[in-house]
Amino acid sequence: GDSVTQMEGPVTLSEEAFLTINCTYTATGYPSLFWYVQYPGEGLQLLLKATKADDKGSNKGFEATYRKETTSFHLEKGSVQVSDSAVYFCALSRSSGSARQLTFGSGTQLTVLP
Amino acid sequence: SAVISQKPSRDICQRGTSLTIQCQVDSQVTMMFWYRQQPGQSLTLIATANQGSEATYESGFVIDKFPISRPNLTFSTLTVSNMSPEDSSIYLCSVVAPSTDTQYFGPGTRLTVL
Numbered sequence: 001g002d003s004v005t006q007m008e009g010p011v012t013l014s015e016e017a018f019l020t021i022n023c024t025y026t027a028t029g030y031p032s033l034f035w036y037v038q039y040p041g042e043g044l045q046l047l048l049k050a051t052k053a054d055d056k057g058s059n060k061g062f063e064a065t066y067r068k069e070t071t072s073f074h075l076e077k078g079s080v081q082v083s084d085s086a087v088y089f090c091a092l093s094r095s096s097g098s099a100r101q102l103t104f105g106s107g108t109q110l111t112v113l114p
Numbered sequence: 115s116a117v118i119s120q121k122p123s124r125d126i127c128q129r130g131t132s133l134t135i136q137c138q139v140d141s142q143v144t145m146m147f148w149y150r151q152q153p154g155q156s157l158t159l160i161a162t163a164n165q166g167s168e169a170t171y172e173s174g175f176v177i178d179k180f181p182i183s184r185p186n187l188t189f190s191t192l193t194v195s196n197m198s199p200e201d202s203s204i205y206l207c208s209v210v211a212p213s214t215d216t217q218y219f220g221p222g223t224r225l226t227v228l
Contacts, residue, residue: 042221
């Protein structure tokens, strides 16, 4: 079945450091890929997405490129801020009949220190 | 996108009681999803709720424990029945926005069972 593997956390960085959170997936066909972010005490927010190979999703300075050859969707940001401290979830979506179900990775806790 | 609200935002309940969580969406959607996020864990799909039909439950979840209603295209409820401390989690409602393959999430209901 489908699965998503995320980099183990927690990750602690200093402000303005470069961020990479690795995400690889296993799925047949061509899933859509997503990054969601969960700030402390809140629900999930969609951060960015990519729906086909070589697509780059971007939002709020974060980027991720859909790499089919390596089955990866790594999240990057050039200069993190304290306000980026949150849990980040990689996910894939495939259509199964009439349903579109998300498969989530385990989440990566990011803490950015001033 | 879709704007989703949930009630209550949090609750503390006694063992053996039941709690009904409401989910309201600002647009008509075909499918609504209910997820559980146990402390420090990723999200697990409980069930998919279609308007006018019975909900479809994932492995490990049963209707007697998590009855779901879907009376119209903008509203759903999830009841957590006969609660135990193991039910302490965040419960999230999610929808697929019309004409997209993107799931959006409500803010979640944080449940603590004593």
